[in-house]
Amino acid sequence: MTCKDAIAILADYLESALSPELIEKLEEHLRDCAPCRAYLATYRKTKSLAADAARVEMPEEMKTRLREFLLAQLRERR
Amino acid sequence: MSRHSGRVYRLAYGITRNQADAEEIVQDVFLTLVRKGAGFEGHAALTSWMYRVTTNVALNKRRGKRRELEVSLEEHLPTYLEDGHRAGDRSYLLADWSSTPEQTHLSAEARKILENAIDGLPDHYRAVLILRDVEELSNEEVAAIVDDSLGSVKSRLHRARMVLREQLTRRLGTRS
Numbered sequence: 001m002t003c004k005d006a007i008a009i010l011a012d013y014l015e016s017a018l019s020p021e022l023i024e025k026l027e028e029h030l031r032d033c034a035p036c037r038a039y040l041a042t043y044r045k046t047k048s049l050a051a052d053a054a055r056v057e058m059p060e061e062m063k064t065r066l067r068e069f070l071l072a073q074l075r076e077r078r
Numbered sequence: 079m080s081r082h083s084g085r086v087y088r089l090a091y092g093i094t095r096n097q098a099d100a101e102e103i104v105q106d107v108f109l110t111l112v113r114k115g116a117g118f119e120g121h122a123a124l125t126s127w128m129y130r131v132t133t134n135v136a137l138n139k140r141r142g143k144r145r146e147l148e149v150s151l152e153e154h155l156p157t158y159l160e161d162g163h164r165a166g167d168r169s170y171l172l173a174d175w176s177s178t179p180e181q182t183h184l185s186a187e188a189r190k191i192l193e194n195a196i197d198g199l200p201d202h203y204r205a206v207l208i209l210r211d212v213e214e215l216s217n218e219e220v221a222a223i224v225d226d227s228l229g230s231v232k233s234r235l236h237r238a239r240m241v242l243r244e245q246l247t248r249r250l251g252t253r254s
Contacts (some may be wrong), residue, residue, distance in 0.1 A: 002162025025171040035164050037169035039156070039243075042251070045176035046243040051211040052184045053192040058087035062101050066083055069105055073112055 001029040006036050010043055082125075083108065085213070086132050092208035093136035095197050102140055103135050129213070130223045135165050140201045149198035151237055173251030175219040180206040188246065195245040 012018050013026055018071045030037050086107050091100035110201060147200060157165040165172050184192075202224070208233075209220045223230045 002149060002158070003156075004158045004162040005163045007240075008157055010237075011232065011239070035168070036173040038172050039164075041174050043178040043239060043243050046246055047211055047239055048205065049184055049188060050196065050239070051245070052190055052207055053189050054088075054092050054196060054212045056088055056091055058084045058104070059097075062087070062097075062104070063083060063216055065101070066104055066108060069106055070224050073109060077112075 001025045003029075003033060003039075004028070004037050006033070007039060010040055013040075014044060014047070082128060086128055088212065089129065089208055090136045091134045092196075092212060093133065093201060093205050094139055095204075099136075099139050101188060103132060103139065106135060109133055126219070126223070129209065129215070129219075133199050133209070133223050137196065137201055142201075148200055149241065149245075150197075151200070151203075151241055154241040155237065156240065156244075159224060167241075173247055175247065175250040178250075188250065191246055191249050192242060195242045204233045204240075206231055206234045207238040211239075 006026055009018060009022065009026060013023065020025065030040065083104055086104050087100055090103035090107075091097065094100055094103070106165075110131065111128075156243055159165045196207070199207065205224060209215050210222060213224070217228055217231050217235070221228045224231065244245070
């Protein structure tokens, strides 16, 4: 397995979506390839950091405005 | 309602990267919901409808906007030698910032880098990234929401993560 092959299947590896044979080949490659080990570690970390960065909360004042907006819409419909 | 509106807002903001646009989308989605009434068979159908409508409206809103901010994906993907091994400076290839203490939690600097990097992703890549890594939906669910093939969803997700990883590595990698 080359680095190109290894990096192409990292997402499936993290999701445990690879066949046992491919996992064995990938892990064998990772044992011998420090750059790919670094790539996997930083790829995995990026996934969790990006999720944290993008996990935004709806501002409270916006929730209030949404409630008022919907109540006004419901009143109009009656 | 609060849980659903939070979810819709997170996705709408994640795709549009604009609070005012996200607020408008949340109002549109809930207004449609009020008009539709109780036409859903169960919670899963409602959630799936909300994700689909929010994604479509947010992508439509983004159409033609802020293209100048988009990064070149190719410039941020790994490069290889003819034999399939990584190309590039070895110390850079070995850079592993994943376990440095300041990256254990999201530092202000890493957050800024990531926010800019997420901003710079093409819209359809960002949508898939948010649906998968933030909303934690399956590839199959995301494919149904964005109305695309499973292969395309997986490819966009992997490329989006690689682009973000590269930008973090360029800024943080050489310090570890």
